[in-house]
Every structure is written in structure tokens, then in C-alpha cells.
Amino acid sequence: MEQIKRCKAVITGNVQGVGLRVFVMDNASKLGITGWVRNMADGTVEMEAQGNPDKLDQLFATIKKGNFIIKVDNIDCTEIDCVEEASFIIKY
Numbered sequence: 291m292e293q294i295k296r297c298k299a300v301i302t303g304n305v306q307g308v309g310l311r312v313f314v315m316d317n318a319s320k321l322g323i324t325g326w327v328r329n330m331a332d333g334t335v336e337m338e339a340q341g342n343p344d345k346l347d348q349l350f351a352t353i354k355k356g357n358f359i360i361k362v363d364n365i366d367c368t369e370i371d372c373v374e375e376a377s378f379i380i381k382y
Contacts, residue, residue: 292342293342293343294340294341294342294343294372295340295341295343295346295369295372296325296338296339296340296369296370296371296372296373297338297339297340297346297350297367297368297369297370298336298337298338298367298368298370299336299337299338299339299350299365299366299367299368300330300334300335300336300365300366301334301335301336301337301353301362301364301365302333302334302362302363302364302365302366303356303360303361303362303363303364304359304360304361304362305333305334305335305360305361305362306329306333306335308359308360308361309359309360310327310335310353310356310360311327311328311329311335311380312380313353313356313357313360314327314335314337314349314353314378315327315378315379315380317349317352317353318339318341318349318378319377319378321341321345321348321349322341322342322345323339323340323341323342323345323346323349323378324339324340324341324375324376324377324378325337325338325339325340325375325378325379326338326378326379326380326381327378327379327380327381328380328381328382338370339378340372340373340375350365350367353365
């Protein structure tokens, strides 16, 4: 059976109004990762991601790298209990 873990993360930097949520959802979906992402009132982005640990590492490395608009300063991750879900979504 494949090992699965779930991480709750808070992302800081220039992360709102730059397409980060769609960027995260697209990359998570390509990697087969489930979870969600949402903007927070304090200017950070919060997310939960679940899947193969190596794929999660790939996702967080991609997020940290960002792109020409997205500039991530830090990703603070905590491992949490896994849940049943089928996809990766944006929460509003």
C-alpha cells in the first residue's frame, strides 16, 4: 500500500492577487495530490495537501519556486491526519 501523508501549510510572501491558488491547484492535480487552498484575511495563503510524500515535496518545491509574479518567502508546514477526499480545490 502506498504511503500517504497530509500537510497543513501557511504560505507567506507576494501570494495574493497573483494567481497562486490556481497555480497550486493545477500543480497539485498534475501530481495526483488532493486537498484545498484559500486566501486568508492576513495576506497569507493557507492550504492542506495530501498524497505521496515525494509528490508533496515536489509540490512544495514548485510553490516555493513560484513564477515571474508569485514570490514565496516561506512555507510553514505541519503534518496532520489524512482525510477522505477525491480532488484538489480552491476554497473561497
